[in-house]
Amino acid sequence: MQTLVICIDRDNDLGEKAKLETPIVGREANVQAAVALGIADPEDSDTNTIFGGIKILDELRAKGTDAEIVSFAGDKNVGVISDQKIAEQLETFLNVNDVQRAIFVSDGAEDETLVPIVQSRMRIDSVKRIVIMQSQNLESTYYILKHVFSDPKISQTFFVPLGLAFLIYAIFLLADYPDGAVVGILAAVGFYMLYRGFGLDDLVALEKEKLWDAFLEQRMVFISYTAALLTTLVATAYGATEVWKLYSADGVWYQGILTLVSVFINASVWWYAGAILLANFGKIFDLRMENKPIYKNVAISLFVIATGLLFWGASTYILATASLSKGATNDATLALQYFVYSVAVAILIALAGIKYSVSNQISENEEKGRGRRKKKLA
Missing domain, CATH: 3.40.220 (Leucine Aminopeptidase, subunit E; domain 1)
Known part of the structure; x- marks a missing residue:
């Protein structure tokens, strides 16, 4: 052709x-x-x-x-x-x-x-x-607007923020708290703009399609992703609850933004880490069933654990200096030791993940090289 x-x-x-x-x-x-x-x-x-x-x-x-x-x-x-x-x-x-x-x-x-x-x-x-020639009537403002807003791509971009704003305002009016409507509307519209601005809608749509394919093909990754999503929701709710306890007890931002963020991280970091590990476990299981290499996913799991240690250690020390930790970690000196130990252990875990990944990558490249040489000889 x-x-x-x-x-x-x-x-x-x-x-x-x-x-x-x-x-x-x-x-x-x-x-x-x-x-x-x-x-x-x-x-x-x-x-x-x-x-x-x-x-x-x-x-x-x-x-x-x-x-x-x-x-x-x-x-x-x-x-x-x-x-x-x-x-x-x-x-x-x-x-x-x-x-x-x-x-x-x-x-x-x-x-x-x-x-x-x-x-x-x-x-x-x-x-x-191919450009379509239109009559004068079709070029009227009404026709153009009508067809622009009937386009799902444009209507979602325009109507969703407005719909969110009206819905949030109605909810706050029913709760007899109209002053909070402004904060809620700004937060919701701001989140939506960031969501679309960073192109997360394409990413979410792609992941949703992959998840649906995993469900139809009965792969473990569907269960692990669902469990990870639920764990993420629990982590967010638990962290927000701990922040609200401190906020309601000591007044409006009395402890400072950094302290409130540290409370959220300290309460939820291992929940988030567990969610990522759950999702990664499903990938590892499916790769094993397909006899594919899993070293990259194992290395990712180790990096998640190392990152969790760093965030936990740092947030624990910040809370200890503010006298907000409980138990043994309430001592600032001891919390500093925990932070130093967490940094050291996190580095060791990360190095172990790097070594494991690199060594398996080398082995995989050597096997591919031997396979190519065999094909050439054949």
Whole structure:
């Protein structure tokens, strides 16, 4: 095959609306897909993208070029997940088809972010953007706003913070504490903005999909991740309870922010460490069942324990200096010794994890080298 016409549907309208699976290969199959998508949603621009690709295909074939058309679709969670799905489909297609060059067809800048992914695997001769000509009525402000807010990606970004603010305000009004509504709204909206700003929504969606696959495949990692999530909730609730006890007993931030943070860390650090170890245990178990190396995960577990020791030792010493520790650790001198010992033990545990990981990495590389040499001799 000399030239491949690639049509991209990054948000998987073909799957969500027309109930079609991709890749869709061939002129007739793409005509049927475009018609099905056009019937399901006449206003979807991906329909025109496919028809635009078909037109380019016909023009190439009229010139005697050996060409074919294929449509790839990603996922409604646009981002890492959708791009990975398109990349996997492209890899599978190229493994069974010899393609020399490609023409990339899209309906806008969002789909064109896939150009580097395609370009890393083959030569792209042209990028064609299909622009729909609209009538004057369709360009009215009402129509534009209506369709912008019907887009799930935009509506979630705009309506979720507003919905959170209204909901929190209503809850505080019912609790007869309107002054706390401002704090609650700012905290919730700020958390949501950080969540979206750092791109955690893509990460959460990806992990959720992996977790669902683990459930369907009956892997231990599903149980361990669920247990880790519940343990994290318990850790947060327990730490917050301890902070509230100190806050309510001594007044508004009487002890200082550092002390309150230390109380939270000291109360919950081992719960959080246990949650991470639980999640890692599931990975180790599944890797063992698949006869895959586990040294990286074992090293991670050791690093988690070492980090927990450091945070516990530091928070214990801070609380001891504020005379807030209980039992033997209430003595500042003894708490300082605990801190020094925790640092030393944490370093030893971390070094053990590094040594274990490096030695197993070397062994794995040697086995791969022997395997390559055997293949060459064969």
